[in-house]
Amino acid sequence: xxxxxxxxxxxxxxxxxxxxxxxxxxxxxxxxxxxxxxxxxxxxxxxxxxxxxxxxxxxxxxxxxxxxxxxxxxxxxxxxxxxxxxxxxxxxxxxxxxxxxxxxxxxxxxxxxxxxxxxxxxxxxxxxxxxxxxxxxxxxxxxxxxxxxxxxxxxxxxxxxxxxxxxxxxxxxxxxxxxxxxxxxxxxxxxxxxxxxxxxxxxxxxxxxxxxxxxxxxxxxxxxxxxxxxxxxxxxxxxxxxxxxxxxxxxxxxxxxxxxxxxxxxxxxxxxxxxxxxxxxxxxxxxxxxxxxxxxxxxxxxxxxxxxxxxxxxxxxxxxxxxxxxxxxxxxxxxxxxxxxxxxxxxxxxxxxxxxxxxxxxxxxxxxxxxxxxxxxxxxxxxxxxxx
Numbered sequence: 001x002x003x004x005x006x007x008x009x010x011x012x013x014x015x016x017x018x019x020x021x022x023x024x025x026x027x028x029x030x031x032x033x034x035x036x037x038x039x040x041x042x043x044x045x046x047x048x049x050x051x052x053x054x055x056x057x058x059x060x061x062x063x064x065x066x067x068x069x070x071x072x073x074x075x076x077x078x079x080x081x082x083x084x085x086x087x088x089x090x091x092x093x094x095x096x097x098x099x100x101x102x103x104x105x106x107x108x109x110x111x112x113x114x115x116x117x118x119x120x121x122x123x124x125x126x127x128x129x130x131x132x133x134x135x136x137x138x139x140x141x142x143x144x145x146x147x148x149x150x151x152x153x154x155x156x157x158x159x160x161x162x163x164x165x166x167x168x169x170x171x172x173x174x175x176x177x178x179x180x181x182x183x184x185x186x187x188x189x190x191x192x193x194x195x196x197x198x199x200x201x202x203x204x205x206x207x208x209x210x211x212x213x214x215x216x217x218x219x220x221x222x223x224x225x226x227x228x229x230x231x232x233x234x235x236x237x238x239x240x241x242x243x244x245x246x247x248x249x250x251x252x253x254x255x256x257x258x259x260x261x262x263x264x265x266x267x268x269x270x271x272x273x274x275x276x277x278x279x280x281x282x283x284x285x286x287x288x289x290x291x292x293x294x295x296x297x298x299x300x301x302x303x304x305x306x307x308x309x310x311x312x313x314x315x316x317x318x319x320x321x322x323x324x325x326x327x328x329x330x331x332x333x334x335x336x337x338x339x340x341x342x343x344x345x346x347x348x349x350x351x352x353x354x355x356x357x358x359x360x361x362x363x364x365x366x367x368x369x370x371x372x373x374x375x376x377x378x379x380x381x382x383x384x385x386x387x388x
Contacts, residue, residue: 026103032129032337033105038081039074039331041066041324042106044097044121044132046113049089050216050243053269054113054316058135059084060309061317062110065324068304075331080324087112091120102128107337108327113316115139115162115192118155126154131341133327135319138162138265139191143362156344156363158323158354159289162192164369165264166199168287168385169237172371173204176383177260177285179234180206185224185248187240188213196239196264209233214244221248225255235259241266246275253280260285268315268372278377289354290318291370291382301353315354322352 027033033040043062046055063082070079083104085097094117101109102125109125109132112118118137125132133156134142140161145152173179184200187193201208209231212224225248228236236252238245238261249261253276260283267286276284290313292302301321305313313321329350330343347359357367373381 026105027129027337029127029129030338032339032341033102033107034336035078035107035331035334035339037078039078039108039328040104040106041080041082041327042101042104042109042130043082043084044087044094044101044109044111044117045084046089046111046117047084047086049087051089051114051241053242053271054136055087055089055111057269057314057316058111058113058320061135061305061313061320062324064301064305064308064317065321065328069324069328075328076333078331080328087117087121089114089117091116094118095120095124097121098124098132099128101125102130106130107334108133108331108340110320110323110327111135112137115142116190118142118157122152122155126152128337129341130154130337131156131330131344133158133323133344135159135323136265136316138165139195143364151362153345153363154341156326156359158319158326158352158357158365159265160367160369161364162195162264163199165287166196166201166239167203168369168371169196169200169239169262169264170203170205172285172385173235173237173262174206176371177235177262179260181209181233182206183210183212183228183231183233183236184208185212185214185236185238187216187244189215189217190241192241192266193239193264197237200237200239214240214248216241216244218244219247221251222255225252225257228252228257229255233259236261238263239266240264242269242272242275246272246281249276249284250280253282258283262286265289265315270312270314273374273377276377281374281377284374285371286374287385288315288370288372289367290315291372293382295353295355297351298353318353322350322354322357325352326350
């Protein structure tokens, strides 16, 4: 996932500050941070602000994993100590939080949840020699430096990338929904949605009869939806976050638009159905990295999460849970944060609640994906999907 990458100047200032304070309690790109009596896990998450639903779900998933690991004796006998920072769903705050966590001696960092924030934080953790795992940062080029070729050695993720989502949406629309004509309606204000939309356009072999855009924060979509009345199309493909797409679905159904609506993992939040309303959230399909039908391990996580928080876990909670276990596995035998980075890069066939995953040479993960279909706001069907 990602938010609009902005405030680069502020992120640059934060990087400069990190360079100045890297030797005072924090690390540097050569030595990183030392692992002492505990393994320090930093949270750089969206705990308030526009996408706090993602960040808080990821905090819950991470907290559950930390509790389980510590109860089982920790990592090589060392307990995990959490240092939590709220990046407030702002890219500049994410950069500042990264600096603060490195200075506090974090050995590995969880988050941010969104790609814009993750991109803003990457240079600072790299300066400090501390690896970060974004549970849900999907933007393709997050793995690369400014030259778009060199791999960011300290950036890792637990989810699939945007271009893959665009291909999956194209395959599903064509093969499962038999959609020969679609409307593409996406958030033109953030790179996440734009990247998925571009990938979809390249992969889709049918006809896009109308392309519409909206912006983060919009609440009235009546004018755009009115344009669709009378048009001949089989489905709406809607790359964007739950904050807007839920409202669009509600208003589309109120206008009598009944065609299937297909979206990316940005739909995966309980608040999507709250915004759309249960009755409108019918014939809606979205991608996700997690389902309790994935494995017995996923079911066990689901039950533990419900017991701990009295709510259903989202994909974001599951990805965060897996991220902590990835970090713990990489921390075994490590003496510094640089060692954790090296071990993460070698991670193969890791069995998580979101499936089996391996880290490739570009620090992306190879894993499966699912499509959830909704009927009256509840899961009606789950399918494993792959792109052609």
